[in-house]
Amino acid sequence: MSESRPSSATRFVVGVSGSPGSLTAMSRAADEARRRGAELWPVLAWEPPGGDPAARRFPAAAVMVEEWDRLARERLLKALCDVFGSTDTGLPGHALVVRGAPGPALVRTAGREGDVLVVGAGGRGRLRRALWPSVSRYCLARAACPVLAVPPSPLQTALAAVRRRNALRLPLDMERLQREFESVPPGA
Structure with missing residues (x-):
């Protein structure tokens, strides 16, 4: 061998x-x-x-x-x-x-x-x-x-969605955002 x-x-x-x-x-x-x-x-x-x-x-x-x-x-x-x-x-x-x-x-x-x-x-x-x-x-x-x-991390995706809504001057659903950010695992 x-x-x-x-x-x-x-x-x-x-x-x-x-x-x-x-x-x-x-x-x-x-x-x-x-x-x-x-x-x-x-x-x-x-x-x-x-x-x-x-x-x-x-x-x-x-x-x-x-x-x-x-x-x-x-x-x-x-x-x-x-x-x-x-x-x-x-x-x-x-x-x-x-x-x-x-x-x-x-x-x-x-x-x-x-x-x-x-x-x-x-x-x-x-x-x-x-x-x-x-x-x-x-x-x-x-x-x-x-x-x-x-x-991309889920947090990055959620942040991009917020930026798009801000750029279009659309209202933000704060309760939905809170749920999304709480669902992101630590370190993501």
Whole structure:
């Protein structure tokens, strides 16, 4: 029988943007990593406004690349603080800032054997889906590893409904809202 080498440690690579959906996904990825004794790799992908071709065309954009990278690092640190209370996740792994479109960057980062890619899913209306490509759909279609698409929390869904009613200046049913918020499980 041939001797097999141990595979690398399981990594939960999670896409982070700072959005409520990505924070929910990072929390779920941390829970799964903790449960399985795996590493947590939060990844924030960014690209210059207009993409890399625009940044190469304009000399002023080249100067701004360092600033955009700094802002991306700050956004990742803030997301870590929002979920964990500090920049320490309490798990092995590394937080990464990657330059590139989010979908391809996440698929490239989660390229090792044993990786699990975690992305936020849902919570997008028809207009947003038509105008902006879905990172979760890209990852589900192209990743070579398992992908865990985390739906928005029930609290996030209820909050979105309240915002829509406020934007349309419709009255709020406070008793119904109270029941909905009481039915949300702790930590959701």
